[in-house]
Amino acid sequence: MTHRSRTAVVLAFLVIVTVALGACSGGTDGPSLVQSRCDTCHSVDWVTSASSSARADWEGTVARMEVKGLQVTDEERATIIDHLNATYPPE
Numbered sequence: 001m002t003h004r005s006r007t008a009v010v011l012a013f014l015v016i017v018t019v020a021l022g023a024c025s026g027g028t029d030g031p032s033l034v035q036s037r038c039d040t041c042h043s044v045d046w047v048t049s050a051s052s053s054a055r056a057d058w059e060g061t062v063a064r065m066e067v068k069g070l071q072v073t074d075e076e077r078a079t080i081i082d083h084l085n086a087t088y089p090p091e
């Protein structure tokens with residue numbers, strides 16, 4: 001193996017490890033947050049099958065879930081609401 005191809009192998013390995021670690025930590029994008037935070041009390045189906053709502057309704061829903069015990073940071077709440085609003089907009 002030449003020195004150069006060994007460097008390429010090491011780099012490829014580092015990329016794979018980085019991607020794998022990112023996946024394990026749960027992710028901080030909208031879909032991952034809904035999966036990890038909204039699935040703790042009820043199935044995510046409750047969220048995905050909920051009728052489409054206006055942004056204010058999603059804000060209200062998430063606020064109600066927080067009263068029930070949902071724990072999210074301000075940043076996570078914003079990401080979740082953005083995702084729900086974009087994925088299930090009002091009809």
Ligand code: HEC
Binds near residue numbers: 042050065071
């Ligand atoms: C601490 C527990 C808990 C967590 C976490 C939680 N929920 Fe809920 N959720 C409930 C309960 C209990 C209900 C049952 C209906 C009710 O009491 O309103 C419910 C019902 C719902 C419903 C169905 C109808 C409605 O509007 O009440 C939707 C939609 C919903 N949740 C969305 C979410 C979303 C989105 C998240 C994540 C951001 C989430 N939930 C996280 C407890 C929770």
